[in-house]
Every structure is written in structure tokens, then in C-alpha cells.
Amino acid sequence: MSAIRPWRTIERRKSRQIMVGNVAVGGDAPISVQTMTNTPTSDAPATIDQIHRCEEAGADIIRVSCPDTASTAALGRIVQAAHVPIVADIHFHYKRALEAADAGAACLRINPGNIGSDERVKEVVAAARANGCAIRIGVNAGSLEKDLLEKYGEPCPEALVESAMDHIRILEDHGFRDYKVAVKASDVFLAVAAYSELASQVDCPLHLGITEAGGLIGGTVKSAVGMGSLLWAGIGDTIRVSLSAEPEEEVRVGYEILKTLGIRARGVRVVSCPSCARQGFDVIRTVQTLEERLQHIKTPMSLSVLGCVVNGPGEARETDIGITGGGNGKHMVYLSGVTDHHVQDEDMIDHIVRLVEAKAAEIEAGEASAFVAAE
Structure with missing residues (x-):
């Protein structure tokens, strides 16, 4: 039998490459596996312990939530103890983004259109640039902007993509291009359609996820169907399996998906x-x-x-x-x-x-x- 098996070939979408800490994302870099801690970030020892367990399972990048000053105050210690890049999850408080960048976060998960004035966006971009931080734009069907819901009537692929493009435009207007984008939904059809459309419009790296996927068994199946479809089509540069399970399990399932498609091998x-x-x-x-x-x-x-x-x-x-x-x-x-x-x-x-x-x-x-x- 010939070693060349064209029916097993995945032609990966060409995206530009960014750095998240020392991990390359996009381009010809390996598709990275991410997870997120569920300990209070302010509890540095518990968070560090969980990060180390995720690292042992093979996590390439780990996200921690930073909802308050106690969390960003602990972040420096956490970053120092981690062996992989740490992403700081920021929602609406732009000052948390500034603090996280200064504390050593490799990436900020923040939607620039949600943090207020252009001056605030300018500050966040300046902090990210000064500290070598990437930014992850995270659009979610469950938290779409009110005006888009009014325009489209419900979450739909067009709404998710428009939201992503709006946030991208803000960063591009400030000359910032070290970003990756996610357009997550818990509905597999919605997520796949949104990612497919976005992939045709932009060249930035895409972070895949089926959000709120469910428990270990149901969430694994839903994530494998959704992300597997996209990866098979060559779409996706980094993934996170969102499970109601310990984060180490998310990492293991992520690798199983990649192994099944012959994209990465581990264990x-x-x-x-x-x-x-x-x-x-x-x-x-x-x-x-x-x-x-x-x-x-x-x-x-x-x-x-x-x-x-x-x-x-x-x-x-x-x-x-x-x-x-x-x-x-x-x-x-x-x-x-x-x-x-x-x-x-x-x-x-x-x-x-x-x-x-x-x-x-x-x-x-x-x-x-x-x-x-x-x-």
C-alpha cells in the first residue's frame, strides 16, 4: 500500500501567525490545546496546582479568570509558577486588562468593543503592545451585543461574524494585529457556520470551541462533532474543549480529537x-x-x-x-x-x-x- 493517502489529507487554512508567550499560534504552527482553570484566581496556590496538573496532561496554553483586583494581584505569582503561557480572561473591566498585562499575562481575552471609550481601548492596546501580549477576541452566542440581537432577531452566524468583525476593526484601527478570534456557540450548527464564514473573511488565527458543551460524555461528543468538522475542513489554529469536568479532562479530550484526525500525536x-x-x-x-x-x-x-x-x-x-x-x-x-x-x-x-x-x-x-x- 502506498504511504501517500490523499483521502486522509487535511489542507489547513492559511492564517498569519501570532505568538502567545512562547507558543506560536496560526501559520504552520501545531494546533495548540488550551483549557481554563476553575479555581478562584485569587487563590494562587490552588490555581498553580491546577495549572500544573493541566500542564502534565499536555496543555499548551491555560486561561485564568481575572474578574477583580485580587485576581490580577495573584497573577504575577501564577505566571511565574506556570510553564506554559497564561491568558487573562477579562470581560468589561479594562483596568483588569492593564493590570494583567503588567503582571505577565501572555494574552488578554477581551472584546475591545465592550470596554467603553476609545481612550480605554487605546490604553489596553498600549499595555498589550508594551508587555508583548496577544489579544483574544471572544464572541459568544450567549452574550451577543444588544444591537445585533435586535438587528437579527436571534443569535445566527451572520450576527456572530459581524460582532467579530466589529471588534477586529477596533484593534486594526489602533494598529494592533496580534490577535486571534473565537465565535463560539453551544449549538454545533451555529458554531460551524459562523467559524466557516469568518474563516473566509479574515486571515487571523482562529480559536475553536463549542461553548457550554456539557458534561464529560455529552460535551466530548458535541465538541468532537463541531470542532472535528471544522478541523477536518482545515479551519482552526488552537482549540479548547469546554466541559463540565476538570480542566485536565478538557486537555485529554482535545488531544483525542487531534489524534483522531492525525493532526497531533501525544501519548x-x-x-x-x-x-x-x-x-x-x-x-x-x-x-x-x-x-x-x-x-x-x-x-x-x-x-x-x-x-x-x-x-x-x-x-x-x-x-x-x-x-x-x-x-x-x-x-x-x-x-x-x-x-x-x-x-x-x-x-x-x-x-x-x-x-x-x-x-x-x-x-x-x-x-x-x-x-x-x-x-
């Missing part, structure tokens, strides 16, 4: 069957346990876990490590697609974890050697 990609009466071991519980125990693996690799030999060998040939269920509690292990050895039921999970860890170490060592040789 173990598990191929597993839904289980049936043919299974030689408890596939459901085995996969649940393996996913939990392999969360620390960051090296991209694939693992197939199939309960029987119907599809097991075929899937195992396509993965780095594979296991298929056999009879009498004895299962076949595949390494690099080739049958290698058997393992007993009671030793299976520990054995697979050791194999994955060893494979990760082997891949990392190979990459390190290649880097040294290139130097």
Missing part, C-alpha cells in the same frame, strides 16, 4: 473492541485500567486491545503493541505488528504497562540520538 492511542461474547478477557475493564495507568506516557505510540482473534491480529499488525484474547486465560502479544509471545490473564495489565513504558523509552532514546547526530 498512547488505544485501538480496542467494544467487547462481545467471544472475548477472552474483560476488554472494558482492561482498557479503562490501561488508559488510567498510561496517562503518564507522552511519547506517541499505538496500542491495540482486542478480545478475540477475529479482528485482533489485523489491528495488531497496525500498532506498536497489541494483545488479542486467547483460550484458557493465555493471550497473544504482538510487538511492531508481529506475534511475539503469550501472557497469562493475571499478568496481562502489568505486562502491557511495562511493554509500553519500555517502548516509550526506546522511542525517546532514538529521537535523542537522532538529535545529537543532527547537531
Whole structure:
């Protein structure tokens, strides 16, 4: 089979690139995964602890809310403790934006048309420019401007795009171009239509999200359908999965969406069957346990876990490590697609974890050697 698979090709929209701290967004930069803390930002230790957990899960950029002076006062300590760029979420209080910029925020989430006079906008732009901050314009179907609701009668793609273009125009009029834009909605059809239209009108990076998506299962499905459709069409430069779940879960789901589309690879990609009466071991519980125990693996690799030999060998040939269920509690292990050895039921999970860890170490060592040789 040819290594070129045109039916798997995603032609990414060409956008200009900005910097959010040390993370490039847009252009040919990897699509970044974002999340947002849910601790009071004024509680710096709790917020820092949550940020570190999100970093461990792979977050590239993390947003924190800054609704008051206590939050912006804690922001400097938080920025210093974080290993990824921090976005300060500002709504209407332009002074919080000034304080956040001075405290080291890498990006301000603020809609310039909502903070009052042109003089205030000028101050925020000056602070962002002086501190090397980007700005994220965040249009949301749930908080559209009153005049647009009166004009269109309800949230619609045209209203979201017009709101975004109004905010963009304000920044452009002040000579500021280090911005990215989101036009989020909880309705998948509305969000996809708005992003698609906006993508045809601007060249700035787009931040994708299906807002208020729901709980872990429902929100994951809704986000995968909405953002997956856009990413498949080449639209999107950074993503945030909005779940009623811990922010680390948002990061993991974000990577799963990107991994499914072949856009980014991180950690173990598990191929597993839904289980049936043919299974030689408890596939459901085995996969649940393996996913939990392999969360620390960051090296991209694939693992197939199939309960029987119907599809097991075929899937195992396509993965780095594979296991298929056999009879009498004895299962076949595949390494690099080739049958290698058997393992007993009671030793299976520990054995697979050791194999994955060893494979990760082997891949990392190979990459390190290649880097040294290139130097």
C-alpha cells in the first residue's frame, strides 16, 4: 500500500501567525490545546496546582479568570509558577486588562468593543503592545451585543461574524494585529457556520470551541462533532474543549480529537473492541485500567486491545503493541505488528504497562540520538 493517502489529507487554512508567550499560534504552527482553570484566581496556590496538573496532561496554553483586583494581584505569582503561557480572561473591566498585562499575562481575552471609550481601548492596546501580549477576541452566542440581537432577531452566524468583525476593526484601527478570534456557540450548527464564514473573511488565527458543551460524555461528543468538522475542513489554529469536568479532562479530550484526525500525536492511542461474547478477557475493564495507568506516557505510540482473534491480529499488525484474547486465560502479544509471545490473564495489565513504558523509552532514546547526530 502506498504511504501517500490523499483521502486522509487535511489542507489547513492559511492564517498569519501570532505568538502567545512562547507558543506560536496560526501559520504552520501545531494546533495548540488550551483549557481554563476553575479555581478562584485569587487563590494562587490552588490555581498553580491546577495549572500544573493541566500542564502534565499536555496543555499548551491555560486561561485564568481575572474578574477583580485580587485576581490580577495573584497573577504575577501564577505566571511565574506556570510553564506554559497564561491568558487573562477579562470581560468589561479594562483596568483588569492593564493590570494583567503588567503582571505577565501572555494574552488578554477581551472584546475591545465592550470596554467603553476609545481612550480605554487605546490604553489596553498600549499595555498589550508594551508587555508583548496577544489579544483574544471572544464572541459568544450567549452574550451577543444588544444591537445585533435586535438587528437579527436571534443569535445566527451572520450576527456572530459581524460582532467579530466589529471588534477586529477596533484593534486594526489602533494598529494592533496580534490577535486571534473565537465565535463560539453551544449549538454545533451555529458554531460551524459562523467559524466557516469568518474563516473566509479574515486571515487571523482562529480559536475553536463549542461553548457550554456539557458534561464529560455529552460535551466530548458535541465538541468532537463541531470542532472535528471544522478541523477536518482545515479551519482552526488552537482549540479548547469546554466541559463540565476538570480542566485536565478538557486537555485529554482535545488531544483525542487531534489524534483522531492525525493532526497531533501525544501519548498512547488505544485501538480496542467494544467487547462481545467471544472475548477472552474483560476488554472494558482492561482498557479503562490501561488508559488510567498510561496517562503518564507522552511519547506517541499505538496500542491495540482486542478480545478475540477475529479482528485482533489485523489491528495488531497496525500498532506498536497489541494483545488479542486467547483460550484458557493465555493471550497473544504482538510487538511492531508481529506475534511475539503469550501472557497469562493475571499478568496481562502489568505486562502491557511495562511493554509500553519500555517502548516509550526506546522511542525517546532514538529521537535523542537522532538529535545529537543532527547537531
